[in-house]
Amino acid sequence: MEFRRFRGTDKYLTSSALESAVNCALALERPLLVRGEPGTGKTQLAEAIASALGLRLIHWPVKSTTRAQDGLYVYDTVQRLYDSRFGDGDVKDIRRYIKHGPLGQSFASRDRVVLLIDEIDKADLEFPNDLLHELDRMRFVVTETGDEVIARERPVVVITSNAEKELPDAFLRRCVFHFIEFPERDLMARIVRVHHPDLDQKLLDQTLQAFYSLRDVDGLRKRPSTSELIDWIAVLRRAGIASVELEAGMPFLGALLKREQDLLVFAEAASRGRRPRA
């Protein structure tokens, strides 16, 4: 069996373990479940896979109210009821009122697509189980019309989770799993370079130093992550700041620490002179 291997993109650097996991998912045609700290690029991974393989990306952001059925199709009964009373359009044709959701669209698509089910843990506890059957069989029946939607090309399914909630075992068993670790310093330097190619080396070193020390401060509620670091460097450059030191008066600290308590914790740690380990 042939499949196109995934090797990351210019904009998205991967580790060898992540590439292996993606390639397992591609070769075995299984959903890829990605977990990790917020801000480690889980959502970007799906975009990178789509762009590396030249496929269209269908994004399904999951919310607390999302139901599995919404992903397949929605039968717009209210519209049909409305039409029936005010005589607009052909009410007899139920198909006009069936709207495919993201999962339905990815099955019905002519070409292979990448389907991103983003932050699956936000929905109800039963949500992943409700999707099991459709993801396994890659088909579903629209009960109102009896039509069966069958995927011509199995979509590449990427599922992200913030590890907030335990996912059901039966669901987990069907997925290829990858946990995105927080990048080590070398990889982080490369990642920053991708986003800020012409960044001064001295500033890069200093910001990384400050960033990792900050992550080591005990008692932070939300430790800053990759996306925050990249934003912070962008802000520093905009403001024309050429060097930073780790201290309470660090410029634009708010870009890294978003909670008031964390700012206090950091100020306390810095004022005690107890410089956190690098």
Add this chain to the structure above:
Amino acid sequence: MFVPFLYELRDRGVKVGAQEALSLAQALGLGLHRGTLDGFYEVARALCVHREQDLDAFDRAFAHHFRGVPDDALALTDELLQWLEQPAGKRQLTELERQLLERIDLVEARERLRRRLAEQRERHDRGNRWVGTAGTSPHGSGGIHPTGIKVGESPGGRGALEVAAERRFRDFRSDVTLDTRQIEVALRRLRAFVREGALDELDVEATIDKTARNGGELEITMRPPRRSNLRVLLLLDVGGSMDPHAHVCERLFSAASRATHFKELRTYYFHNCIYGRVYESAALMRGIPVLQLLQDCDPSWRLIVAGDALMSPWELQSSGSRWSFGEDSGAPGIAWLAHLAQHFLHSAWLNPEPAVAWYGTAEVIRRVFPMYRLTQDGLLEAVQHLMRGGGRH
């Protein structure tokens, strides 16, 4: 080659079965591992591990299976570190030992530990370089840090065995005690929905049905919204032997009070054992009689008691302790506990102590309440027990 490895995984609690074995065989058949051990490590991890809590067990199994490495070395370090962190938690210490302990400078002790580990590495280094990595890597290059990750080495040059031996995923193990978020997640399963109250939600299905039956004339049907109907009574043991666990109990309390899906939550405190009263404040002030509590809370309330169930045996037998301010509650402590357990259809006792420490009074209380560990796994089991139909263990 890999079937014994799968059994090794199972032995360590990673639930792999036929499905994982087949996928792994298929992946290897496709050459996804690129013919290397490193590749095998990555592929097997992606297919056999389903949650980050199991990553550590996987790493240990891998290191053990593929190099026959004893993995107690790191466990020993973990234990020692924990012991150093929490000297107050060791109630087995005699007064003399405690004095000795206070004389030891923690920093110095750690330094000694680090030196010993360094020596150990050198001793094992001949012919087996990984023990060195396991011995020191969690301590970083400059000292001891439980979550430390080795810095300063090029990540490209490390093989799977070294990565596995580093055990970077120790923090995700589910058998260690919990943070607030994990407790919240576990408690979220504790819920039961019913439709009751005012009719203020449009029932689309019923509206369409009624309208169709009504010959097309619109007939709106309303229904009450779905609401959680679960009430929880939380009793927390405070003071004395519970002091080392105070932070876990605090987290349990804050997670429970933040949970929005309980219809009602009541929290009371007690010390060691419950006699006639429980208290509204952790300082054991503002007592309310247990009998009144039982009148207020019908048997459908879920009762959660958190405590180490350790006390002097007489505290279970007597009808009042020195904490109840000379008041006699009229029945021995154990009878009060049994009364509580019998009143509620669902109850669970969460114990922050490891199960091996459940002896003496804990053994007795265990016969009255189903007892679970106050860890992620234990809490989930407890919640499952509390949600089980019918109730009463």
